[in-house]
Amino acid sequence: MEGRNRDLSLPLKRFVFRVEDEEDGLRLDHALMDRIHWRSRSDLQARIRRGGVLVNEQPAKASRRLQTGDEIAVLIRPEDLPDQDPARVPLSVLHEDEDVIVLNKAPGVLVHPIGRHVLDTLVNALWLRFKKSGETGRGVEPHVVQRLDRNTSGVLILAKTRAAKIALQDVFENRLAQKTYLAWVEGRPDVDAGSIRAPLARDQEGEIRIRMKVDPAGAPSHTEFEVLERHPDASLVRFHLHTGRQHQIRVHAAHLGHPLLADPLYGDPRDVGVEGDAEPRLGRQALHAERLVLPHPSGRGDLDIRAPLPNDLSSLGEGLREGLGLKRFEDRQSGTWVIRRRH
Known part of the structure; x- marks a missing residue:
């Protein structure tokens, strides 16, 4: 069964979810419409009729009333x-x-x-x-x-x-792997280098389910940073991860008071460019995994791999180094991919 513990290296053959408290009592077809946006209502109803949707591993009618904890599986075909x-x-x-x-x-x-x-x-x-x-x-x-x-x-x-x-x-x-990231952050950090030890936990009260927050009761999280460049509106910072929590750098940068540019969860979500641009140069959080050093799994020494900055981040840097200020464009990220809580 391809549920929460399935091997993510295997091709997905069905879309599986569990019914949440706020979905208790919903009809099966209505719950599917809320969850699955890549098929029409008529298509989903046809799937139900031919047994392509399972409730707790059994075919069910579209009118089936769901209960909290029910497992719903939509079988996926390549042509879908x-x-x-x-x-x-x-x-x-x-x-x-x-x-x-x-x-x-x-x-x-x-x-x-x-x-x-x-x-x-x-x-x-x-x-x-x-x-x-x-x-x-x-x-x-x-x-x-x-x-x-x-x-x-x-x-x-x-x-x-x-x-x-x-x-x-x-x-x-x-924690035998050394992970280094580059990021463009808002503003100018006051110090040249530092260490952030701020525990992280899921933000249970926020609207966005995948959002994390600094929480004294959270998991220990440690990030070191060094400022490589300072410009009037943004700075280039190298981050070294000592733990690997979800969104760790993004949350810690915001906690420092300098969130990543164009970060839709922890900063200003708007696309950015520089003065004089007609189009944005960056439309996603300004974060890049620069280097990974770790023992080779065969035991034959270490791997030391680097990845050059992609065009969007390097182009933004070129403009900032010319002394141009940041220019904000529209927010094209918020609400397009984040998973929101149901009310």
Whole structure:
């Protein structure tokens, strides 16, 4: 069953969710309309009629009243999402050997299937790559061992075998990996370098379900930073992660008083450019995984992989270095991809 604990390296074959308290008593077809935006109501009702929607692993009628905790599974066919072609997902390989593949992840690309994104992720693209090369016949498949947010770019490592996956999971769990990020932040930090120790927890009271916050009762979280450049409206900062909490750099930067540029959750969500621009240069949070250093899963020394800044972040830097101020454009991010709480 492809529920919460499914192997994210495997192609998604069904969309699964559990009924929440606020959905208790809803008809099955109404709950699906609220959850699934990639199919029409008539299509969903047709799926229900032919047994393509399961409630607690059993076919059900559209009028079925749901109860909190019910598990709903919508079976997915390849033709359901014709616009999601794994062959169109960009793959920029920084390093590859028999155990691992290291990518320079482009912004806007998801690592693994989630929500309505079933086929257009890096994992799907790698499955296709390995199939075409004949490696899948030798037991090679992509295994997720770390994650980057959809709109974060940079170094991302995936295992190619189960043995490498286990070894890399041990590396990350024991904090043996050195992870360095570059970010453009709002304003000018007062100090040249520092350490942020602020525990993080999910923001249970906020409208956005994936949002995190600094909370004394949260998980210990430690980030070091150094300011590389200061400009009138923004600064380039290098962050070193000692823990790997969700959105850690984004929350810690905001906690410092200098949120990332164009961050829709923790800062000003508007796209940015520089004075004189007719179009924005940056339309996502200004965060890039610059470098990853970690022991090779085979035991053969260390891997030290770097990814150059992508065009949007480097172009913004060029404008700021010319002495141009920031220019704000419209907010094209908020409400488009974030998961909001149901009321």
